[in-house]
Amino acid sequence: MAAPLTLTVNLVARFPNSVSADARPGYSGFIVTKESLTEVATAIRDEFGYDLLTAVIAVDYINENKMEVVYHAYKTTGGPGLVFKVQVERVDPIEVPSLVEIWAGADFQEREAWDLHGIKFIGHPDLRRILMWEGFDGHPLRKDWKEAFYEEDTKPFKSRWPDGQFYMAESKNPFKDNINFPKDFDPDTLIVDKEEDLYSSLERHSTKDDDGLKTDHIVVNMGPHHPSTHGVLRVALTLDGETIVGLKPVMGYLHRNHDKIGERNTYLQIIPYTDRLDYFNSMSNNFGYAITVEKLMKIAVAERAEYIRVIMAELTRIQNHLVFAGTLLNDLGAMYTPSIYAFEERELILDIFEEVSGARMMCNYFRFGGVVRDIPDHVMQKIKDLVFERLPAKTDEMERFLNENEILVARLKGVHVLSAEDAVRYSVTGPVLRAAGVPYDIRRADPYSVYDRFDFDVAVRYNCDMLDNYLIRFDEIRQSIRILEQAIKQIPQGPINSQKPAYQVRVPAGEAYGRVESPKGELGFYIISNGKPNPWRYHVRPASFVNMTALEKMCLGTKIADFIALLGMLDIVMGELDR
Amino acid sequence: MFGKGILKGLSVTWKRFWDTYLEDISWMLRGKKRYYTEEGIKHRSSADTKGIFTIQYPEEQLILPEEARYLPFLVYNVDAEGKKEVLCTSCGICAKVCPPQCIWIVRSNDPVTGRPVPEPTEFYIDGDICMNCGFCAEYCPFDAIKMDHDFAIASYGRNVLNMEKLLKPSSYYEGIRPQNFAREEEARKAKEAAKAAKAEAAASAAPTA
Ligand code: SF4
Ligand code: SF4
Numbered sequence: 001m002a003a004p005l006t007l008t009v010n011l012v013a014r015f016p017n018s019v020s021a022d023a024r025p026g027y028s029g030f031i032v033t034k035e036s037l038t039e040v041a042t043a044i045r046d047e048f049g050y051d052l053l054t055a056v057i058a059v060d061y062i063n064e065n066k067m068e069v070v071y072h073a074y075k076t077t078g079g080p081g082l083v084f085k086v087q088v089e090r091v092d093p094i095e096v097p098s099l100v101e102i103w104a105g106a107d108f109q110e111r112e113a114w115d116l117h118g119i120k121f122i123g124h125p126d127l128r129r130i131l132m133w134e135g136f137d138g139h140p141l142r143k144d145w146k147e148a149f150y151e152e153d154t155k156p157f158k159s160r161w162p163d164g165q166f167y168m169a170e171s172k173n174p175f176k177d178n179i180n181f182p183k184d185f186d187p188d189t190l191i192v193d194k195e196e197d198l199y200s201s202l203e204r205h206s207t208k209d210d211d212g213l214k215t216d217h218i219v220v221n222m223g224p225h226h227p228s229t230h231g232v233l234r235v236a237l238t239l240d241g242e243t244i245v246g247l248k249p250v251m252g253y254l255h256r257n258h259d260k261i262g263e264r265n266t267y268l269q270i271i272p273y274t275d276r277l278d279y280f281n282s283m284s285n286n287f288g289y290a291i292t293v294e295k296l297m298k299i300a301v302a303e304r305a306e307y308i309r310v311i312m313a314e315l316t317r318i319q320n321h322l323v324f325a326g327t328l329l330n331d332l333g334a335m336y337t338p339s340i341y342a343f344e345e346r347e348l349i350l351d352i353f354e355e356v357s358g359a360r361m362m363c364n365y366f367r368f369g370g371v372v373r374d375i376p377d378h379v380m381q382k383i384k385d386l387v388f389e390r391l392p393a394k395t396d397e398m399e400r401f402l403n404e405n406e407i408l409v410a411r412l413k414g415v416h417v418l419s420a421e422d423a424v425r426y427s428v429t430g431p432v433l434r435a436a437g438v439p440y441d442i443r444r445a446d447p448y449s450v451y452d453r454f455d456f457d458v459a460v461r462y463n464c465d466m467l468d469n470y471l472i473r474f475d476e477i478r479q480s481i482r483i484l485e486q487a488i489k490q491i492p493q494g495p496i497n498s499q500k501p502a503y504q505v506r507v508p509a510g511e512a513y514g515r516v517e518s519p520k521g522e523l524g525f526y527i528i529s530n531g532k533p534n535p536w537r538y539h540v541r542p543a544s545f546v547n548m549t550a551l552e553k554m555c556l557g558t559k560i561a562d563f564i565a566l567l568g569m570l571d572i573v574m575g576e577l578d579r
Numbered sequence: 580m581f582g583k584g585i586l587k588g589l590s591v592t593w594k595r596f597w598d599t600y601l602e603d604i605s606w607m608l609r610g611k612k613r614y615y616t617e618e619g620i621k622h623r624s625s626a627d628t629k630g631i632f633t634i635q636y637p638e639e640q641l642i643l644p645e646e647a648r649y650l651p652f653l654v655y656n657v658d659a660e661g662k663k664e665v666l667c668t669s670c671g672i673c674a675k676v677c678p679p680q681c682i683w684i685v686r687s688n689d690p691v692t693g694r695p696v697p698e699p700t701e702f703y704i705d706g707d708i709c710m711n712c713g714f715c716a717e718y719c720p721f722d723a724i725k726m727d728h729d730f731a732i733a734s735y736g737r738n739v740l741n742m743e744k745l746l747k748p749s750s751y752y753e754g755i756r757p758q759n760f761a762r763e764e765e766a767r768k769a770k771e772a773a774k775a776a777k778a779e780a781a782a783s784a785a786p787t788a
Pocket of ligand 2: 650651673676677678679680681682704708709710711712713714715716
């Protein structure tokens with residue numbers, strides 16, 4: 001099936017001495033030696049045309065005493081990806097050459113691998129922790145690292161049944177129980193010291209004033225408590241007058257190590273946790289996770305369930321984009337009215353989610369092989385009313401309401417976001433990439449589920465400015481409505497799950513990377529199974545997080561007043577960004 | 580013309596503003612109440628809604644769909660003599676499937692034989708850790724644990740629910756989830772009938788053997 005496809009590229013023939021095919025059962029791709037990684041990566045980008053590096057994932061093979069970094073590269077013209085890996089011995093310092101020079105989009109992901117796995121990327125321009133705080137001791141995703149409140153390596157915990165002892169989590173004192181502090185830990189010096197790292201990383205952008213006037217750059221911290229950062233995000237900016245000359249996002253305020261939680265969970269237990277990634281779009285999160293595990297299990301999805309999934313995913317996209325427009329206008333100062341109008345449609349869509357899944361936001365609706373519940377007839381009627389009548393009319397109304405508004409147009413038009421080259425280089429996906437003129441949509445480029453059966457256009461705009469970034473969401477809403485119309489007409493009768501309900505699933509050993517076009521971009525899941533009830537490695541490649549890599553590039557040289565709008569364009573959600 | 584876009588936009592707000600009053604008047608003329616009635620709330624959350632959209636919580640409340648889920652509860656039947664019959668058999672599946680592992684069950688043993696008996700001695704759910712996923716209800720083989728509709732559960736302390744707080748009668752379950760209840764009853768009756776038929780067949784087959 002999907003596995004041998006990557007081997008259509010003959011990397012081994014090109015680099016016989018440094019590349020070998022990954023021959024482990026259930027695995028695919030190539031293993032590249034550490035020394036030639038940069039050379040091979042350059043060839044992959046320039047000779048083979050894999051211009052979009054979507055994922056950089058570290059894996060701890062503690063039993064084999066190895067660390068592995070897995071790279072997934074794709075072509076923006078579509079088609080399957082190319083997976084290449086580099087393996088190093090698991091002895092500190094673990095060093096791997098950085099690929100930031102080749103794909104700038106590797107920046108944050110390499111920092112994440114350093115932070116959580118302790119892999120040093122040689123040549124990385126700014127290798128600091130990214131999700132944990134500076135001064136944190138240890139690398140939490142290593143298999144021998146134990147969290148506070150640690151009970152057992154895997155769930156279900158044995159203490160719960162048959163003679164469950166009741167205790168509250170906080171009764172285990174975290175300051176006595178397996179929390180590690182670095183040697184000579186002193187909170188006062190810690191904060192001063194380590195913040196300097198951040199500010200000094202900003203300094204490289206300082207410009208010399210050549211008019212002889214002595215001017216100081218000021219550092220402004222936006223957030224973590226700022227109404228326009230969409231949650232707890234902090235951005236440290238250096239300003240020259242009103243112009244941004246340096247910018248560093250500081251994240252991790254909402255970090256909970258979703259990956260580690262996932263590795264403790266059984267496969268089924270992860271589904272409700274994925275809801276909490278991008279909490280606006282729990283259906284798409286479920287979707288990405290479900291197709292990845294199904295790939296590993298090599299099972300087919302019930303035909304009716306495929307359509308139900310598409311219907312839910314597209315409804316999700318519509319409400320996400322409407323809310324995007326509403327909150328963006330909030331950020332721009334058009335307080336409340338647009339967002340309330342947007343929320344009206346969102347509420348109606350959430351009503352549907354609640355009726356089928358039981359919850360408005362934390363849907364937990366997908367199961368391996370299908371979905372949990374069928375759509376009842378009266379809900380189907382509601383969906384039809386929305387899709388065929390209300391949503392098209394309301395999208396028109398929303399467009400009439402704002403899209404020609406001179407103030408809005410003046411504010412958005414001509415403010416450059418990202419050029420096509422930069423967007424690809426920085427691994428940006430989703431609407432921002434498409435508004436830069438690259439028609440790359442996974443639903444078309446590398447179709448999953450039943451998307452290949454629908455007739456729709458990939459929305460694309462070419463001006464790379466904020467207005468196009470804004471308008472493209474409306475184009476996408478219209479395309480989603482088109483897909484929905486077809487899906488509702490074509491949906492067959494039948495069972496909604498190809499599998500028997502089971503709370504333990506058997507997942508054969510191997511690796512799988514599944515990705516979906518979530519409303520915010522490429523949402524990928526990378527799972528390694530070793531045949532046990534819990535995944536060995538579970539990694540989320542969140543669109544918000546990787547898209548943030550480009551924020552600095554987007555904002556340098558613009559005015560501080562545009563910063564909020566530019567950040568709004570990325571449509572980030574902290575639950576997914578910080579994980 | 581400069582300003583056309585703004586005017587266009589304002590016409591939308593203007594229309595929305597009047598929609599509320601027009602709706603109110605049309606409901607009034609039909610002699611119906613748009614606010615504080617079930618009909619009105621239903622209409623305001625349907626695809627035909629126009630004008631003001633909000634529900635005045637807590638005076639008004641959205642009508643929960645049957646599948647809505649908050650915290651789980653345990654179901655018991657009341658038998659002919661009025662005795663509680665707890666459906667849970669302490670099989671432990673819900674405790675195993677629960678993602679945040681917030682269910683604790685103490686299985687009971689028969690004081691005489693020492694063998695495990697179905698009904699649990701204690702059953703705890705840490706309501707503050709529960710993520711309302713619904714897995715426990717979905718995978719319980721005995722329909723003994725179900726998801727509640729009661730969402731007004733804010734409190735000052737920790738909500739650790741024990742058996743006493745968790746147990747609710749099956750009539751309550753029937754009230755909040757009539758369709759699910761009917762479906763499960765039907766399945767149970769069918770199963771019992773099949774069992775009885777089998778027993779009968781075995782009984783009638785026995786003498787000849
Ligand atoms: S509630 Fe259901 S799943 Fe849980 S122990 Fe009781 S019978 Fe088993
Ligand atoms: S609803 Fe989910 S989290 Fe809550 S007790 Fe049941 S299985 Fe556990």
